[in-house]
Amino acid sequence: MDAQITVINANRADVERVRSLRLAALADSPLDFASDGDETTWNASAWGDWLTIARAVWLAARDEQDVGLAALEDAWDEADACYVASVWVTPTARGIGVADALLEALIADASRRAARRLHLDVVATNTRARAFYQRHGFRTVGEARHTPRGTREIAMTRPLP
Ligand SMILES: CC(C)(COP(=O)(O)OP(=O)(O)OC[C@H]1O[C@@H](n2cnc3c(N)ncnc32)[C@H](O)[C@@H]1OP(=O)(O)O)[C@@H](O)C(=O)NCCC(=O)NCCS
Numbered sequence: 631m632d633a634q635i636t637v638i639n640a641n642r643a644d645v646e647r648v649r650s651l652r653l654a655a656l657a658d659s660p661l662d663f664a665s666d667g668d669e670t671t672w673n674a675s676a677w678g679d680w681l682t683i684a685r686a687v688w689l690a691a692r693d694e695q696d697v698g699l700a701a702l703e704d705a706w707d708e709a710d711a712c713y714v715a716s717v718w719v720t721p722t723a724r725g726i727g728v729a730d731a732l733l734e735a736l737i738a739d740a741s742r743r744a745a746r747r748l749h750l751d752v753v754a755t756n757t758r759a760r761a762f763y764q765r766h767g768f769r770t771v772g773e774a775r776h777t778p779r780g781t782r783e784i785a786m787t788r789p790l791p
Contacts (some may be wrong), residue, residue, distance in 0.1 A: 633692045635728055637735045640687040640699075642678045648687055649677045651699045655718035662756050663716065666778040685715070688735045690728045697723035700732040702739050705749055712740040714750040717759070733766055737790065746790055751775065751783040760786075 640648050649672075656665055672680070681687040690698040698719035705711035714736055719728045740748055751774040752759050760770075768786040776782055 633726065635690060635692050635697075635726075635731045637688055637690050637731045639735075639739070640681050640689050642682060644689060645674055645677045645681065647689060647696055648681045648699065649674075651689065651696055651718070652677075652680075652716065654720065655699070655716070658721065659718065661777075661779055661781050662718075662753055662759065664751065664775070664777040664783065686739055687716070688732055688739070690719070690732050692723055692726075692728065696720075698728045698732055700729075700736055702736045704743070708747070708749075710745055711747040711749055712736075712743060712745040714748055717750075729762055730766075741790055747787055748790060749785065749787045751785055753777070753781045754784050755781070760784075763788075 652669060656663060656667055656669060660667065685701045685703045687699060687701045689696060699716060700714065700718070701716040703713040703715055705713045714733070717729065717732065737748065748768070750763065750768065752763065763786050767788040769788065771785050771787050774783040774785040
């Protein structure tokens with residue numbers, strides 16, 4: 631039987647699941663995120679704030695095991711755009727549609743907020759993530775920032791229906 635993938639919008643009751651997934655993401659792929667790793671020192675209250683203030687966090691599970699997360703933020707400088715962040719799938723669950731399910735949830739969430747565009751930044755050398763985003767209609771629109779770890783990111787964007 632095909633693995634069952636479910637995606638939910640995390641709330642404060644899910645704080646331990648979110649903390650565990652995000653720390654696993656930073657340990658697995660530290661250079662793929664614009665984080666300095668500070669999260670390892672956060673308490674439960676800080677994690678609760680992270681997942682409810684200024685972003686919506688979506689969790690993916692396969693056969694009831696947590697296998698990925700992604701976050702949607704309002705774009706700070708565009709009223710009708712949202713920003714995709716913190717996308718990660720555990721290595722053993724890649725290539726089977728978990729990332730697709732997470733991105734579909736983010737797109738539906740952004741559309742509910744009446745967003746017309748989705749933006750993201752991705753490390754330039756992250757060819758797998760770039761291929762994934764390109765398949766979902768994102769196009770490179772220029773250089774973004776350097777991360778705290780010194781990697782260079784590019785900016786990608788896609789319209790929403
Ligand atoms: C990015 C990520 C979420 C994508 O999830 P995934 O399950 O791996 O995605 P998919 O397998 O559906 O798509 C990956 C694409 O890269 C391709 N690919 C696989 N390995 C690759 C490699 N080594 N180099 C380049 N492309 C590769 C796949 O063929 C696929 O291409 P397609 O979309 O044209 O079919 C996941 O790889 C991940 O968590 N990576 C580490 C964290 C990360 O980079 N997050 C993004 C931060 S912006």
